[in-house]
Amino acid sequence: MYAQEVKSTGSKPKSLSSMSAKEKAFQEKIDRGQRIEPKDWMPEGYRRTLLRQMGQHAHSEIVGQLPEGNWISRAPTLERKTILLAKVQDEAGHGLYLYSAAETLGKSRDEMTKELLSGRAKYSSIFNYPTLNWADMGAVGWLVDGAAIMNQVPLQRTSYGPYARAMVRICKEESFHQRQGFDIMMKMSFGSKKQKAMAQDSLNRFWYPSLMMFGPSDSESVHSAQSMAWKIKINFNDELRQKFVDQTAPQAEYLGLTIPDEKLKWNEKTEQYDYSEPNWEEFFEVISGNGPCNTERLAARNKAWDDGEWFRDGLLANSTKNQNSQIAAE
Amino acid sequence: MANELPLWEVFIRGQHGTAHRHVGSLHATDAEMAMNNARDVYTRRNEGLSIWVVPSSEIVASIPSKKGPLFDPSKDKIYRHPSFYNIPVEVKKI
DSSP states (O other): OOSOOOOOOSSOOOOGGGSOHHHHHHHHHHHTTOOBOTTSOOOHHHHHHHHHHHHHHHHHHHHTHHHHHTTGGGOSSHHHHHHHHHHHHHHHHHHHHHHHHHHTTTOOHHHHHHHHHTTOSOOOGGGGSOOOSTHHHHHIIIIIHHHHHHHHHHHTTOSBHHHHHHHHHHHHHHHHHHHHHHHHHHHHHTSOHHHHHHHHHHHHHHHHHHHHTTOSOOTTOHHHHHHHHTTSOOSOHHHHHHHHHHHHHHHHHHHTOOOSOTTOEEETTTTEEEOOOOOHHHHHHIIIIISSSHHHHHHHHHHHHHHTHHHHHHHHHHHHHHHHHHHHHO | OOOOOOEEEEEEEETTSOOOEEEEEEEOSSHHHHHHHHHHHHOTTSOEEEEEEEEGGGOOOOOGGGHHHHHGGGTTOGGGSGGGSOOOTTSOOO
16 A cells, blocks of 8 residues: 555564553553553564564555656646645645654654655655556546545554544545545546547556555565554555455446456445456565666656755744844843 | 755644644744635635644654653543542432
8 A cells, every 4th residue: 555565564563462561551451442552661673573563564665756747837727736736735734634643653854854864764656657648647546546535544553542643634535535536537538539638648658556555465475564553543455455446346347347357247246346467576676776767756756855955944944033032032 | 965955744723723733843933924825725615714833843742652640640540530420319419
Protein backbone atom coordinates (compact mmCIF):
# COMPACT_ATOMS: atom_id res chain seq x y z
CA MET A 1 0.00 0.00 0.00
CA TYR A 2 1.33 3.47 0.75
CA ALA A 3 3.57 1.50 3.07
CA GLN A 4 4.28 -1.57 0.98
CA GLU A 5 7.30 -3.10 2.60
CA VAL A 6 7.24 -2.48 6.29
CA LYS A 7 9.81 -4.64 7.98
CA SER A 8 8.88 -5.43 11.54
CA THR A 9 11.02 -7.27 14.07
CA GLY A 10 11.68 -10.12 11.65
CA SER A 11 10.56 -12.79 14.06
CA LYS A 12 7.20 -14.37 14.80
CA PRO A 13 5.00 -12.62 17.33
CA LYS A 14 5.72 -13.80 20.89
CA SER A 15 3.13 -15.89 22.69
CA LEU A 16 1.53 -14.26 25.73
CA SER A 17 3.25 -16.77 28.04
CA SER A 18 6.74 -15.89 26.79
CA MET A 19 6.25 -12.15 27.24
CA SER A 20 7.52 -10.03 30.09
CA ALA A 21 4.85 -8.57 32.38
CA LYS A 22 5.07 -5.22 30.60
CA GLU A 23 4.84 -6.74 27.14
CA LYS A 24 1.91 -8.88 28.20
CA ALA A 25 -0.01 -5.93 29.61
CA PHE A 26 0.70 -4.05 26.38
CA GLN A 27 -0.48 -6.89 24.14
CA GLU A 28 -3.62 -7.44 26.21
CA LYS A 29 -4.45 -3.77 25.95
CA ILE A 30 -4.27 -4.05 22.15
CA ASP A 31 -6.31 -7.28 22.18
CA ARG A 32 -9.02 -5.49 24.17
CA GLY A 33 -9.15 -2.90 21.39
CA GLN A 34 -7.69 -0.11 23.52
CA ARG A 35 -5.50 2.54 21.94
CA ILE A 36 -1.83 3.06 22.67
CA GLU A 37 -0.99 6.71 23.32
CA PRO A 38 2.36 8.50 22.85
CA LYS A 39 3.61 8.39 26.43
CA ASP A 40 2.45 4.84 27.17
CA TRP A 41 5.10 2.16 27.52
CA MET A 42 5.59 0.22 24.26
CA PRO A 43 7.99 -2.46 23.02
CA GLU A 44 10.88 -1.01 21.02
CA GLY A 45 9.87 -3.16 18.01
CA TYR A 46 6.38 -1.68 18.01
CA ARG A 47 7.76 1.85 18.06
CA ARG A 48 10.26 1.13 15.29
CA THR A 49 7.77 -0.65 13.04
CA LEU A 50 5.20 2.09 13.49
CA LEU A 51 7.72 4.79 12.69
CA ARG A 52 8.75 2.96 9.54
CA GLN A 53 5.15 2.53 8.44
CA MET A 54 4.01 6.06 9.26
CA GLY A 55 7.15 7.45 7.63
CA GLN A 56 6.55 5.52 4.40
CA HIS A 57 2.93 6.54 4.48
CA ALA A 58 3.72 10.24 5.00
CA HIS A 59 6.47 10.27 2.35
CA SER A 60 4.03 8.69 -0.12
CA GLU A 61 1.57 11.52 0.40
CA ILE A 62 4.28 14.11 -0.14
CA VAL A 63 5.86 12.48 -3.22
CA GLY A 64 2.33 11.71 -4.44
CA GLN A 65 1.84 15.42 -5.09
CA LEU A 66 4.37 15.35 -7.91
CA PRO A 67 2.63 13.24 -10.60
CA GLU A 68 -0.51 15.36 -10.21
CA GLY A 69 1.24 18.67 -9.69
CA ASN A 70 2.61 17.98 -13.16
CA TRP A 71 -0.84 18.72 -14.63
CA ILE A 72 -2.03 21.72 -12.60
CA SER A 73 -0.82 24.27 -15.13
CA ARG A 74 -2.24 22.24 -18.02
CA ALA A 75 -5.68 21.28 -16.68
CA PRO A 76 -8.26 21.60 -19.49
CA THR A 77 -10.63 23.98 -17.66
CA LEU A 78 -10.48 26.41 -14.76
CA GLU A 79 -12.83 24.15 -12.78
CA ARG A 80 -10.60 21.09 -13.27
CA LYS A 81 -7.62 23.19 -12.28
CA THR A 82 -9.12 24.38 -9.00
CA ILE A 83 -10.23 20.82 -8.18
CA LEU A 84 -6.77 19.41 -8.92
CA LEU A 85 -5.14 22.15 -6.85
CA ALA A 86 -7.41 21.32 -3.92
CA LYS A 87 -6.58 17.64 -4.25
CA VAL A 88 -2.83 18.21 -4.34
CA GLN A 89 -3.16 20.52 -1.34
CA ASP A 90 -4.99 17.71 0.48
CA GLU A 91 -2.08 15.35 -0.23
CA ALA A 92 0.27 17.84 1.40
CA GLY A 93 -2.12 18.01 4.35
CA HIS A 94 -2.25 14.23 4.63
CA GLY A 95 1.52 14.07 4.67
CA LEU A 96 1.56 16.64 7.47
CA TYR A 97 -1.06 14.84 9.59
CA LEU A 98 1.04 11.70 9.33
CA TYR A 99 4.36 13.39 10.06
CA SER A 100 2.75 15.01 13.07
CA ALA A 101 1.48 11.60 14.26
CA ALA A 102 4.96 10.11 13.77
CA GLU A 103 6.57 12.96 15.70
CA THR A 104 4.64 11.93 18.81
CA LEU A 105 7.00 8.94 18.94
CA GLY A 106 9.94 11.24 19.37
CA LYS A 107 11.36 11.33 15.86
CA SER A 108 11.87 14.81 14.46
CA ARG A 109 10.35 16.04 11.21
CA ASP A 110 13.78 16.93 9.86
CA GLU A 111 15.05 13.42 10.54
CA MET A 112 12.18 11.99 8.53
CA THR A 113 12.70 14.50 5.73
CA LYS A 114 16.36 13.60 5.65
CA GLU A 115 15.51 9.91 5.26
CA LEU A 116 13.25 10.65 2.32
CA LEU A 117 15.68 13.00 0.58
CA SER A 118 18.62 10.62 0.91
CA GLY A 119 16.56 7.75 -0.49
CA ARG A 120 16.87 5.73 2.72
CA ALA A 121 13.13 5.77 3.43
CA LYS A 122 10.70 4.23 0.97
CA TYR A 123 7.49 5.60 -0.47
CA SER A 124 4.82 3.90 -2.55
CA SER A 125 5.98 2.40 -5.85
CA ILE A 126 2.98 3.93 -7.65
CA PHE A 127 4.40 7.44 -7.61
CA ASN A 128 7.38 6.37 -9.67
CA TYR A 129 5.22 6.04 -12.76
CA PRO A 130 4.81 9.04 -15.08
CA THR A 131 1.52 10.87 -15.73
CA LEU A 132 1.57 11.24 -19.52
CA ASN A 133 -1.84 12.54 -20.50
CA TRP A 134 -4.78 14.34 -18.87
CA ALA A 135 -6.74 11.09 -18.52
CA ASP A 136 -4.02 9.99 -16.08
CA MET A 137 -5.45 12.51 -13.60
CA GLY A 138 -8.67 10.54 -13.85
CA ALA A 139 -7.00 7.16 -13.53
CA VAL A 140 -4.89 8.27 -10.58
CA GLY A 141 -7.93 9.51 -8.66
CA TRP A 142 -10.07 6.54 -9.57
CA LEU A 143 -7.53 3.72 -9.20
CA VAL A 144 -4.69 5.01 -7.03
CA ASP A 145 -6.87 6.83 -4.52
CA GLY A 146 -9.37 3.99 -4.75
CA ALA A 147 -6.66 1.51 -3.75
CA ALA A 148 -5.46 3.87 -1.02
CA ILE A 149 -8.95 4.07 0.49
CA MET A 150 -9.16 0.25 0.61
CA ASN A 151 -6.16 0.24 2.89
CA GLN A 152 -6.78 3.42 4.85
CA VAL A 153 -10.33 2.71 5.97
CA PRO A 154 -9.32 -0.27 8.17
CA LEU A 155 -6.31 1.71 9.44
CA GLN A 156 -8.71 4.03 11.25
CA ARG A 157 -8.90 1.17 13.78
CA THR A 158 -5.14 0.81 14.14
CA SER A 159 -3.80 0.49 17.68
CA TYR A 160 -1.72 3.68 17.82
CA GLY A 161 -4.01 6.58 18.78
CA PRO A 162 -2.39 9.45 16.86
CA TYR A 163 -2.07 7.29 13.70
CA ALA A 164 -5.70 6.15 13.88
CA ARG A 165 -6.92 9.72 14.40
CA ALA A 166 -4.86 10.96 11.43
CA MET A 167 -6.42 8.21 9.32
CA VAL A 168 -9.92 9.34 10.28
CA ARG A 169 -9.20 12.82 8.95
CA ILE A 170 -7.55 11.43 5.83
CA CYS A 171 -10.41 9.06 4.99
CA LYS A 172 -12.94 11.88 5.24
CA GLU A 173 -11.07 13.76 2.53
CA GLU A 174 -9.98 10.85 0.36
CA SER A 175 -13.41 10.06 -1.00
CA PHE A 176 -13.46 13.42 -2.83
CA HIS A 177 -10.21 12.38 -4.50
CA GLN A 178 -11.59 9.16 -5.88
CA ARG A 179 -14.83 10.73 -7.06
CA GLN A 180 -13.17 13.59 -8.90
CA GLY A 181 -10.99 10.98 -10.64
CA PHE A 182 -13.97 8.91 -11.68
CA ASP A 183 -15.66 12.08 -12.87
CA ILE A 184 -12.72 12.78 -15.19
CA MET A 185 -12.84 9.16 -16.41
CA MET A 186 -16.54 9.49 -17.21
CA LYS A 187 -15.99 12.70 -19.14
CA MET A 188 -13.21 11.09 -21.16
CA SER A 189 -14.87 7.69 -21.67
CA PHE A 190 -18.16 9.16 -22.81
CA GLY A 191 -16.46 11.87 -24.89
CA SER A 192 -14.96 11.71 -28.37
CA LYS A 193 -13.26 8.59 -29.73
CA LYS A 194 -9.92 10.21 -29.10
CA GLN A 195 -10.78 10.99 -25.49
CA LYS A 196 -11.97 7.46 -24.89
CA ALA A 197 -8.74 6.11 -26.36
CA MET A 198 -6.81 8.31 -23.92
CA ALA A 199 -8.85 6.95 -21.01
CA GLN A 200 -8.21 3.37 -22.15
CA ASP A 201 -4.49 4.04 -22.56
CA SER A 202 -4.39 5.44 -19.05
CA LEU A 203 -6.19 2.42 -17.57
CA ASN A 204 -3.78 0.14 -19.44
CA ARG A 205 -0.79 1.83 -17.84
CA PHE A 206 -2.16 2.26 -14.31
CA TRP A 207 -3.96 -1.05 -13.76
CA TYR A 208 -1.04 -3.26 -12.74
CA PRO A 209 0.88 -0.55 -10.86
CA SER A 210 -2.34 -0.01 -8.86
CA LEU A 211 -2.52 -3.71 -8.02
CA MET A 212 1.10 -3.51 -6.88
CA MET A 213 0.18 -0.81 -4.37
CA PHE A 214 -1.11 -3.50 -2.02
CA GLY A 215 2.32 -5.12 -1.94
CA PRO A 216 3.22 -8.76 -2.64
CA SER A 217 1.32 -11.61 -1.02
CA ASP A 218 2.12 -11.60 2.70
CA SER A 219 0.09 -14.40 4.23
CA GLU A 220 3.38 -16.16 5.08
CA SER A 221 5.29 -13.05 6.14
CA VAL A 222 6.53 -12.88 9.75
CA HIS A 223 6.65 -9.10 9.44
CA SER A 224 2.95 -8.95 8.64
CA ALA A 225 2.13 -11.49 11.37
CA GLN A 226 3.81 -9.28 13.97
CA SER A 227 2.24 -6.09 12.61
CA MET A 228 -1.17 -7.73 12.65
CA ALA A 229 -0.74 -8.93 16.24
CA TRP A 230 0.04 -5.32 17.14
CA LYS A 231 -2.89 -4.08 15.03
CA ILE A 232 -0.62 -1.83 13.03
CA LYS A 233 -1.79 -3.76 10.00
CA ILE A 234 -5.37 -4.97 9.76
CA ASN A 235 -5.68 -7.02 6.53
CA PHE A 236 -3.49 -9.22 4.37
CA ASN A 237 -2.37 -7.66 1.09
CA ASP A 238 -4.16 -10.24 -1.09
CA GLU A 239 -7.40 -9.67 0.80
CA LEU A 240 -7.40 -5.94 0.04
CA ARG A 241 -6.24 -6.45 -3.56
CA GLN A 242 -9.16 -8.81 -4.19
CA LYS A 243 -11.57 -6.33 -2.69
CA PHE A 244 -10.16 -3.63 -4.94
CA VAL A 245 -10.51 -5.76 -8.09
CA ASP A 246 -14.07 -6.73 -7.16
CA GLN A 247 -15.00 -3.10 -6.66
CA THR A 248 -13.22 -1.73 -9.71
CA ALA A 249 -14.08 -4.25 -12.45
CA PRO A 250 -17.78 -3.26 -12.64
CA GLN A 251 -16.80 0.43 -12.63
CA ALA A 252 -14.55 -0.14 -15.68
CA GLU A 253 -17.45 -1.91 -17.34
CA TYR A 254 -19.68 1.08 -16.66
CA LEU A 255 -17.12 3.32 -18.34
CA GLY A 256 -16.97 0.97 -21.33
CA LEU A 257 -13.25 0.45 -20.77
CA THR A 258 -11.38 -2.84 -20.81
CA ILE A 259 -9.13 -3.84 -17.93
CA PRO A 260 -5.89 -5.09 -19.54
CA ASP A 261 -6.16 -8.63 -18.15
CA GLU A 262 -7.47 -11.51 -20.27
CA LYS A 263 -7.91 -13.65 -17.20
CA LEU A 264 -10.16 -11.15 -15.46
CA LYS A 265 -13.49 -12.92 -15.05
CA TRP A 266 -16.27 -13.20 -12.48
CA ASN A 267 -16.02 -16.53 -10.70
CA GLU A 268 -19.47 -17.86 -9.75
CA LYS A 269 -18.04 -20.33 -7.27
CA THR A 270 -15.85 -18.02 -5.23
CA GLU A 271 -18.14 -15.04 -5.86
CA GLN A 272 -15.23 -12.82 -6.72
CA TYR A 273 -13.18 -11.91 -9.76
CA ASP A 274 -10.27 -14.04 -10.93
CA TYR A 275 -7.41 -11.83 -12.06
CA SER A 276 -3.74 -11.93 -13.06
CA GLU A 277 -1.00 -11.00 -10.63
CA PRO A 278 1.09 -7.97 -11.54
CA ASN A 279 4.72 -8.46 -12.50
CA TRP A 280 6.41 -8.63 -9.08
CA GLU A 281 9.89 -8.37 -10.55
CA GLU A 282 8.94 -4.96 -11.87
CA PHE A 283 7.60 -4.04 -8.43
CA PHE A 284 10.87 -4.93 -6.69
CA GLU A 285 12.81 -2.96 -9.29
CA VAL A 286 10.63 0.12 -8.77
CA ILE A 287 10.68 -0.08 -4.98
CA SER A 288 14.45 -0.43 -4.93
CA GLY A 289 14.91 2.76 -6.94
CA ASN A 290 14.85 1.66 -10.59
CA GLY A 291 11.35 2.69 -11.66
CA PRO A 292 10.69 5.08 -14.53
CA CYS A 293 10.57 8.21 -12.33
CA ASN A 294 12.43 7.41 -9.05
CA THR A 295 15.36 9.69 -9.89
CA GLU A 296 13.11 12.51 -11.06
CA ARG A 297 10.87 12.34 -7.95
CA LEU A 298 13.73 12.41 -5.47
CA ALA A 299 15.46 15.17 -7.42
CA ALA A 300 12.27 17.26 -7.28
CA ARG A 301 11.96 16.79 -3.50
CA ASN A 302 15.62 17.61 -2.97
CA LYS A 303 15.38 20.72 -5.13
CA ALA A 304 12.31 21.93 -3.22
CA TRP A 305 14.13 21.41 0.09
CA ASP A 306 17.37 23.08 -1.05
CA ASP A 307 15.65 26.00 -2.76
CA GLY A 308 13.59 26.64 0.36
CA GLU A 309 16.59 26.75 2.69
CA TRP A 310 17.18 30.53 2.52
CA PHE A 311 13.51 31.07 3.25
CA ARG A 312 13.40 28.77 6.29
CA ASP A 313 16.60 30.36 7.59
CA GLY A 314 15.13 33.82 7.02
CA LEU A 315 11.97 32.96 8.93
CA LEU A 316 13.94 31.64 11.86
CA ALA A 317 16.34 34.61 11.88
CA ASN A 318 13.39 36.99 11.83
CA SER A 319 11.62 35.32 14.73
CA THR A 320 14.86 35.20 16.77
CA LYS A 321 15.38 38.89 16.08
CA ASN A 322 11.82 39.70 17.18
CA GLN A 323 12.24 37.68 20.37
CA ASN A 324 15.51 39.44 21.15
CA SER A 325 14.06 42.90 20.63
CA GLN A 326 11.17 41.93 22.88
CA ILE A 327 13.59 40.95 25.64
CA ALA A 328 15.48 44.22 25.15
CA ALA A 329 12.27 46.22 25.52
CA GLU A 330 11.20 44.50 28.75
CA MET B 1 19.15 20.50 9.21
CA ALA B 2 19.92 21.82 12.65
CA ASN B 3 17.42 24.66 12.34
CA GLU B 4 14.11 22.89 12.76
CA LEU B 5 11.15 25.23 13.12
CA PRO B 6 9.53 24.96 16.57
CA LEU B 7 6.58 22.62 17.10
CA TRP B 8 3.07 23.93 17.89
CA GLU B 9 -0.05 22.08 18.99
CA VAL B 10 -3.31 22.97 17.29
CA PHE B 11 -6.78 23.05 18.87
CA ILE B 12 -9.96 23.68 16.90
CA ARG B 13 -13.44 24.56 18.08
CA GLY B 14 -15.82 22.75 15.73
CA GLN B 15 -19.05 23.93 14.14
CA HIS B 16 -21.33 22.69 16.87
CA GLY B 17 -20.30 24.81 19.81
CA THR B 18 -18.04 22.19 21.36
CA ALA B 19 -14.85 22.90 23.32
CA HIS B 20 -11.55 23.36 21.48
CA ARG B 21 -10.18 19.92 20.62
CA HIS B 22 -6.62 18.89 19.92
CA VAL B 23 -6.27 18.03 16.23
CA GLY B 24 -2.51 17.67 15.72
CA SER B 25 0.65 19.69 15.48
CA LEU B 26 2.69 21.68 13.00
CA HIS B 27 5.97 23.56 12.67
CA ALA B 28 6.14 27.37 12.58
CA THR B 29 8.53 30.14 13.59
CA ASP B 30 5.96 32.27 15.40
CA ALA B 31 2.31 32.50 16.44
CA GLU B 32 1.19 34.23 13.25
CA MET B 33 2.72 31.58 11.02
CA ALA B 34 1.37 28.83 13.26
CA MET B 35 -2.11 30.31 12.96
CA ASN B 36 -1.91 30.57 9.16
CA ASN B 37 -0.57 27.04 8.82
CA ALA B 38 -3.20 25.68 11.20
CA ARG B 39 -5.89 27.18 9.02
CA ASP B 40 -4.40 25.59 5.89
CA VAL B 41 -3.62 22.20 7.38
CA TYR B 42 -6.57 21.61 9.68
CA THR B 43 -9.56 23.64 8.42
CA ARG B 44 -9.60 23.24 4.64
CA ARG B 45 -13.25 22.19 4.75
CA ASN B 46 -14.65 24.77 7.06
CA GLU B 47 -14.22 22.52 10.10
CA GLY B 48 -13.57 25.26 12.59
CA LEU B 49 -15.04 28.34 14.22
CA SER B 50 -11.93 29.12 16.21
CA ILE B 51 -8.29 28.02 16.41
CA TRP B 52 -5.84 27.90 19.33
CA VAL B 53 -2.14 27.37 18.69
CA VAL B 54 0.21 26.66 21.60
CA PRO B 55 3.97 26.06 21.53
CA SER B 56 4.36 22.34 22.33
CA SER B 57 7.12 23.16 24.80
CA GLU B 58 4.62 25.14 26.90
CA ILE B 59 2.35 22.15 27.52
CA VAL B 60 2.72 20.36 30.84
CA ALA B 61 1.41 16.80 30.74
CA SER B 62 0.74 14.32 33.52
CA ILE B 63 3.06 11.32 33.58
CA PRO B 64 1.38 8.04 32.54
CA SER B 65 3.47 5.91 34.93
CA LYS B 66 2.32 8.09 37.83
CA LYS B 67 -1.35 7.89 36.99
CA GLY B 68 -1.93 5.73 40.10
CA PRO B 69 -1.08 8.34 42.74
CA LEU B 70 -2.61 11.07 40.55
CA PHE B 71 -6.05 9.58 40.05
CA ASP B 72 -6.41 7.15 42.96
CA PRO B 73 -7.82 9.74 45.39
CA SER B 74 -11.04 9.97 43.37
CA LYS B 75 -11.52 6.22 43.05
CA ASP B 76 -12.93 5.50 46.52
CA LYS B 77 -15.30 8.46 46.61
CA ILE B 78 -18.27 6.70 45.12
CA TYR B 79 -20.60 8.97 47.07
CA ARG B 80 -19.78 11.60 44.44
CA HIS B 81 -22.03 9.76 41.98
CA PRO B 82 -25.84 10.09 42.16
CA SER B 83 -26.23 6.31 41.86
CA PHE B 84 -24.71 5.97 45.37
CA TYR B 85 -27.98 7.08 46.94
CA ASN B 86 -31.09 4.94 47.18
CA ILE B 87 -34.17 7.01 46.59
CA PRO B 88 -37.55 5.37 47.33
CA VAL B 89 -39.77 4.82 44.29
CA GLU B 90 -42.52 6.93 45.84
CA VAL B 91 -40.25 9.96 45.60
CA LYS B 92 -40.57 10.36 41.89
CA LYS B 93 -38.48 13.14 40.52
CA ILE B 94 -35.28 13.99 42.32
